[in-house]
Amino acid sequence: MPLTRSWYRDSAGPTASYAPLTGRQHADVCVIGAGYTGLSAALELAAAGLRVRVLEAEQPGWGCSGRNGGQINPGLACDHQVLQRALGPADALRLWHLSLAGVQLIAQRVERYRIDCDLTPGILLVANRPRQLPALHRWQDELQQLGYDQLSFHDRDGLRLLLSADYQGGVLDAGGGSLHPLRYVLGLARAAEQAGAQIHDHSRVSAIQQDATGVTVSTDQGQVRADQLIIGGNAYSGGLLPWRHRRFIPVGSYIGATRPLGELAEQLIPSRLAVCDMNNLIDYYRLTPDNRLLFGGRATAGAARMDRLRTTMRQRMGHVFPQLAEEDFDYLWGGQVAMTASRAPHFGRLGSRVLYAQGYSGQGVALTGLAGKLLAEAVLGRGDGFELFARLRHLPVPPGSALQTAVRAMALSWYALLDRRG
Template identity: 40%
Template structure:
């Protein structure tokens, strides 16, 4: 019997036992959708994309129904590392080769505006959501540093992005007390945030704008016709348009997207509060993401815990010992934390694409999908919701730009994507260690 991505690791209608869920004022549970309903738009998924879309659509005067299979912010939006980075998931020189300089620059502008929008919405609805500026890219191989420093020069000279600075080994060591890295860069236009606080703030904003949000309302079918019919186990909703915004939790519900967006699992630990040691490890309180293909990413919480993400798995089931899965690379990076107690350990599922760029698509004249942020969904997902609202208002230029970026099918489609990617990731993880 096939595993259910929504229930194999979690209890329906409950947030995971994460540090984030333990340090936020949760919203009261919202009723499931019931009976016969009608709306201008049905949004499927209550993460950053869906909540931002519902907020911006409702502000534009549309009648919006949002259907969340569990709780708003339940998925990757409420579990991630909290990094909010400018630009797209891949570097601009790579993006220029993929789509051309003009489109790459337009996508860069979207990625920068995404951070500004995320911060503004966090300020408006979530008291800032613990925003702290600064994200460091840390190179784990000395041979990578030359390219990173050349990229900083390119971004300054060609894009006028002056918040990015190169770091040599000693400069990086002064900001991140680990011997694992040889240099890198810091971007002070990027930052980190409490992601579940942001997601719940977006939900409050959407409700205040007039959107109807329903939890524990899993979509069973979407049928196109003169109007689209969306069915849950307790409701039938007729709508003019539908947005799939389920990201890694789509499963195989929409085959046209499942072939291009693959779920992978990622894991995070939160240590006990570290006190003065926290300031020794990350003196500037910046977030860090390293250059490994199986990436390590980490930052401090507001109460000075180390929040460390590392390790990936494919297939739906989380490992039995998540603390060991993410704790092992944490100690490799920071031996100083070898004897520190881990208070929280959790996993989550995100969506990735072959290109590492979002899958933005008109699946038909009435059905849309936005997903596959590949680890950069805090800002880009929030921005994508706004862009979807623009498209439905007749201003589809930015939606069409994002939709023009190729997101190839995984070899073998949804059926073979997991074993093939697992084999590829094993090779990359071995390469990271050599």
């Protein structure tokens, strides 16, 4: 994935550097991945007094945690009925409340650890076509029946006061929001280090060996011997998980950042809310503090050509905001999102000493932090939230990158066809 230079990286300010792993080291828990999941787990475990080492192939926040759209949503990416069928009404409701705790966890950590990440409340879910309005109303009713009182519906005319784009209507979720994802993940890294966790960047894991007394995790320059291991690499876990445990397919997703738009920015989104539409292949966007428009979407099955990607992204942005039809992007970047068949996240274990969480399906800003906390609690023997998520069953993915690419391409074509319906 060459599209790693983002506006986030250039606006994050100075970043800390961490020494690569060298020699033979020991820890109570080794964590693979310095993104939201891994750092959240490391923070909780170190705060509990455990010796923790975090191994990151690049640097903290290099993957999706530092490149995503920064939109915070309660709930999971799948419909609540999926959870009810899998777990029953009572446990599905427990998962819903855990997802709310994941949203609250962000605000708590931002305040406690003084993380400057432009945390902003409120997000809009908007209907592109008239046929989507009934589904939008059902979604609002469903969440209200779950006791969630943060939603307000705005018809087409009312929505215009919040957003100068042509949608059929929308629901404002006051409980959601947005943030600068890279600043947030760098703040988590600082907090984890201050709690006692040792972070090693440029320490790509090459092998994992589990036996009766512990786990050995190897890199090119060193080894960690630990009692337990957490794998938090999500779409970038690569071959660390056996094929039968992956249960997700990585899908490319992309974001562009315009030049600072000045007063035009306020005309486009007077409310300055984050926005996401209801298509299967979504558009999502928001304004930055310096009045750039961050515009995301455009899923791909394989590698994206920069020229075609730029053209497509500009067309999509111009369709939503005709005023920007001639605008280009100062930045254009992307990354891999781990999608499961059900869109529910995938938690699990390998033997008795290795735990993992992955497959957040595009809704991971809050869920990843929650996952890290639940992974830590499972290691510490506290609570059963991890086990509840692990009860969700997932369809296997086809083996081999070529076959997976073909499946991705067919799925994306099908979703694009559904989105074109009137």
